[in-house]
Amino acid sequence: MTALQRLFRFHGGVKPAYNKEASTGLPIAVAPTSELLVIPLHQSIGGMPRPLVTAGEHVLKGQRIGGADGNVSSAVHASTSGTVVAVEMRLMPHTSGLSALCVVLEPDGRDEWIPRQPFDFRSATPTQTRDYLRDAGVVGLGGAVFPSYLKISPGKQGKLDTLVLNGAECEPFITCDDVLMRERAGNILKGVAIMREMLDAGQVLIGIEDNKPEAIAAMEVAARDANRTAGDSTIKVVRVPTRYPAGGAKQLIRVLTGIEVPHGKRSTDYGVQCFNVGTAYAIYEAIALGQPLISRIVTVAGNVSRARNYEVLFGTPMRDLVALCGPLPDSDRVIMGGPMMGLLMPDDSVPVVKAANCILVGSKSLFPAPPPEMPCIRCGDCAKACPADLQPFEMYWFSRAKIFGKAQEYHLFDCIECGCCAYVCPSHIPLVDYYRFAKSEIWARELVKEAADVARERYEFRLLREEREKQEKSAKLAARTVAARAKAAAALADAEKPAATPEQEAKKALIAAALERTRTQKELVHPENTGNLTPEQQAVVSTIEARRAEIREMAKAHLRQDD
Amino acid sequence: MNNSPYFLKPASVQSVMLRVLVALLPGIAAYVWFFGAAILLQIALASIAALAAEALMLALRGKPVMLFLSDGSALVTAWLIALSFPSIAPWWLTVLGALLAIVVAKHLYGGLGQNPFNPAMVAFALVIVAYPQLMSQWPAAGATDFAGQWQAIFGTRQIDAITMATPLDALRTALHTIEAKTSVAGVMGSNPAIGSLGGKGWEWVAAGYLLGGLWLLQQRIITWHMPTAFLAALFAIAGIFSLIDSTQFAGPLFHIFTGGAMLGAFFIVTDPVSGATTPKGKLIFAAGVAVLTWIIRSFGAYPDGIAFAVLLMNIAAPLIDMYTQPPVFGHKDKPGDSR
Numbered sequence: 001m002t003a004l005q006r007l008f009r010f011h012g013g014v015k016p017a018y019n020k021e022a023s024t025g026l027p028i029a030v031a032p033t034s035e036l037l038v039i040p041l042h043q044s045i046g047g048m049p050r051p052l053v054t055a056g057e058h059v060l061k062g063q064r065i066g067g068a069d070g071n072v073s074s075a076v077h078a079s080t081s082g083t084v085v086a087v088e089m090r091l092m093p094h095t096s097g098l099s100a101l102c103v104v105l106e107p108d109g110r111d112e113w114i115p116r117q118p119f120d121f122r123s124a125t126p127t128q129t130r131d132y133l134r135d136a137g138v139v140g141l142g143g144a145v146f147p148s149y150l151k152i153s154p155g156k157q158g159k160l161d162t163l164v165l166n167g168a169e170c171e172p173f174i175t176c177d178d179v180l181m182r183e184r185a186g187n188i189l190k191g192v193a194i195m196r197e198m199l200d201a202g203q204v205l206i207g208i209e210d211n212k213p214e215a216i217a218a219m220e221v222a223a224r225d226a227n228r229t230a231g232d233s234t235i236k237v238v239r240v241p242t243r244y245p246a247g248g249a250k251q252l253i254r255v256l257t258g259i260e261v262p263h264g265k266r267s268t269d270y271g272v273q274c275f276n277v278g279t280a281y282a283i284y285e286a287i288a289l290g291q292p293l294i295s296r297i298v299t300v301a302g303n304v305s306r307a308r309n310y311e312v313l314f315g316t317p318m319r320d321l322v323a324l325c326g327p328l329p330d331s332d333r334v335i336m337g338g339p340m341m342g343l344l345m346p347d348d349s350v351p352v353v354k355a356a357n358c359i360l361v362g363s364k365s366l367f368p369a370p371p372p373e374m375p376c377i378r379c380g381d382c383a384k385a386c387p388a389d390l391q392p393f394e395m396y397w398f399s400r401a402k403i404f405g406k407a408q409e410y411h412l413f414d415c416i417e418c419g420c421c422a423y424v425c426p427s428h429i430p431l432v433d434y435y436r437f438a439k440s441e442i443w444a445r446e447l448v449k450e451a452a453d454v455a456r457e458r459y460e461f462r463l464l465r466e467e468r469e470k471q472e473k474s475a476k477l478a479a480r481t482v483a484a485r486a487k488a489a490a491a492l493a494d495a496e497k498p499a500a501t502p503e504q505e506a507k508k509a510l511i512a513a514a515l516e517r518t519r520t521q522k523e524l525v526h527p528e529n530t531g532n533l534t535p536e537q538q539a540v541v542s543t544i545e546a547r548r549a550e551i552r553e554m555a556k557a558h559l560r561q562d563d
Numbered sequence: 564m565n566n567s568p569y570f571l572k573p574a575s576v577q578s579v580m581l582r583v584l585v586a587l588l589p590g591i592a593a594y595v596w597f598f599g600a601a602i603l604l605q606i607a608l609a610s611i612a613a614l615a616a617e618a619l620m621l622a623l624r625g626k627p628v629m630l631f632l633s634d635g636s637a638l639v640t641a642w643l644i645a646l647s648f649p650s651i652a653p654w655w656l657t658v659l660g661a662l663l664a665i666v667v668a669k670h671l672y673g674g675l676g677q678n679p680f681n682p683a684m685v686a687f688a689l690v691i692v693a694y695p696q697l698m699s700q701w702p703a704a705g706a707t708d709f710a711g712q713w714q715a716i717f718g719t720r721q722i723d724a725i726t727m728a729t730p731l732d733a734l735r736t737a738l739h740t741i742e743a744k745t746s747v748a749g750v751m752g753s754n755p756a757i758g759s760l761g762g763k764g765w766e767w768v769a770a771g772y773l774l775g776g777l778w779l780l781q782q783r784i785i786t787w788h789m790p791t792a793f794l795a796a797l798f799a800i801a802g803i804f805s806l807i808d809s810t811q812f813a814g815p816l817f818h819i820f821t822g823g824a825m826l827g828a829f830f831i832v833t834d835p836v837s838g839a840t841t842p843k844g845k846l847i848f849a850a851g852v853a854v855l856t857w858i859i860r861s862f863g864a865y866p867d868g869i870a871f872a873v874l875l876m877n878i879a880a881p882l883i884d885m886y887t888q889p890p891v892f893g894h895k896d897k898p899g900d901s902r
Contacts, residue, residue: 010892011892014572016570016572095566250892250893254892260892260893260895261893262892262893262894263892263893265893335567335569337567339567339568339569339570340567340568340569341567341568342567342569343567344566344567362569366570367569367570368570369565370565370571371575372627372630374575374576374630374631374634374675374676375674375675375676375677376676377576377579377636377675377676377835377836378676378835378836378840379579379835380786380835380840381574383840383841384786387892388891388892389889389890389891389892389895390891390892391840391841391888391889393840394884410888411891411894414891414892414893414894419567419568422568422571423568423570423571423572424571424572424574425571425574426574426575426576426578426579427575427576427676428571428575430565430566432566432567432568433565433566436566
């Protein structure tokens, strides 16, 4: 039931036209399987998974094709059964137009699952459960795609006060969470029950913007059932005022609990954790059904005649999905996400990935080019709209002037790039672009600085080592000279008694000592790492030498050509 | 093709500036009613001069002329100059003011958004220093004869016949220049320029500005901080001193409804470019202008002090902003505490 929950207000925010009705008229449809699926291995925050398959291999639906790599990473699975055509670089669904390693899968049409069985998380240790979720590829489906297994531990306190479920869905056009809550509320709540148990959460607050009455009603029924089953009343559905970006995790936590989680801090340290409703559903599927994350609900909206939500296999080319919805003839772009924070796609062939909550088709009439940029008049509308309580015009000023230190002093990195400032700016300044620029410049500079630091340390160490070696060498030499001199002196003393010419003997001894010295010196100078090589090492060295020679030749030829 | 966000709120600098001009209309209407149509002539003169100067400077600086000319900022400056200069000042004085504001105070500092000082107030300050005599000849309430005013403006008639000192000037002259023992009450009772709240007629112009200013608040062009802090601080300091010595210091309502106080409160201290921008900073900035205004009015050599007070606080604005940065999300002292 909707509890009378005290709500808090977050600063700023905007109320753009929501345009959500177009895609909520029809129920979720299953998108047909495309002829070729291009499944990027890197679909979450963190390390890129290692490819586990090679070209020519046959895979089953749900089979792991990318293994989590490193502490922060999440597995990737075959979305359907078929043959791996290639594991190669393909264009990624990102504005940069960069390519990354993808598994190209030709479906066999049988859609044959791997053996599936529920995971008994109650008898597993927390680590086992987390490993299971990591290997099931469950990541945050609100758009940030942070690996969920990392968020499913209760933090320092050992237990959680509040589990926040994010059903706010504040971006215009996007309705995938809305329809998911309408149609699959019961299973979302089953996922919530699993998360609640694992996190030992005191209460569960499900925040939904009040412009989704059907979703609220469905979730209330499911929450009532879940509370009855559990015999308590810890799960509450809370209507939150519709105001972008109420669905930002930090903003929703603030609205529901009054707690502000600072930038760079974990919300669990404040006794709160926040998951998207879609993530709760994915956790239900992974734990209760044994199904890894291979599809998601995607809203297709914007400049199309039949906007709708589809259940889409990862790897499906966006253009196949757009084609289902009747794009209008003047469509000129595809955006992944909503109009406030979405990414412009380099091409409509890029695949649907875990982060793709919405495929927004755009046109010049739907999203007209902004009017010419005017100077900032410091009117402060951006500061009034900023949900992070920043002074965007100051950050703009310093980012534009490339005074990045000052921009950081004005909390540049607390900016969540929600776009509210740029949305309200009467001078039409693309403020968020300036912040993205400043952030990337700062990151680049930090990388350069780190590299320089490493290089400097190496250089200093080398100087130190050379100095030490020189000292050791001279110490050894000195010792040997002293020994040789002593020997010579002894020989001289010996020679004085017999008839042989003492001078001759002394000379001989001195020469011998000198020879000995030269020999030892040579030995010391000889580089150590190429001495005493095993035959294998020698072979490696020779191949490298050969290649170097080859390259030298090539370079020479090249240089000649250039002349 | 641009990055996110892909759609913008329909807002523009032009619409902001136009609404500021609209908000000035009630005050201008009262001005015309009580002091004749000369002010309309001055507004036209200032507007033409400001637009011409703006176009010339934009062309010289290689900026898109039509784009910036149509932003309306030069018109706002021009109207504020016309409204703060005497409406029967010679035409060249108003034109000079507009030129100084646009060329020197605005474009020499880098144009729209770059000026550290309020352009209209720079013009006012420079002109009152250079031509104090011409800047203190104001029309008398009810003297609405347009032919006479026209002649005054274009220099064909001796203007003394239709002028009168402003209430602030009358008070200052009576209290400070004449050695005779005059009191505030004495001046108030005897001087024909003084009405029931402020100056005769002027109090209605001020009421017009108040009305327009409230509309700007409703339109969210300005926030409550500046006008409230300005009027409250002026009321407080004038109130305290008139309680201490009511023979030497005029009362708070007189200060608020006289001179440029109401125009200043809603249209001049609220200039975002040259003022403070943080919520706390705005309060400090506007209160500072009010206190300085009162000090200059009560002890200075010039009848009204708003221009100098604004310019002085303009200098302090960056520093005020620096020390009044609001706490950002997650860095507030009390959790659950909202501004």
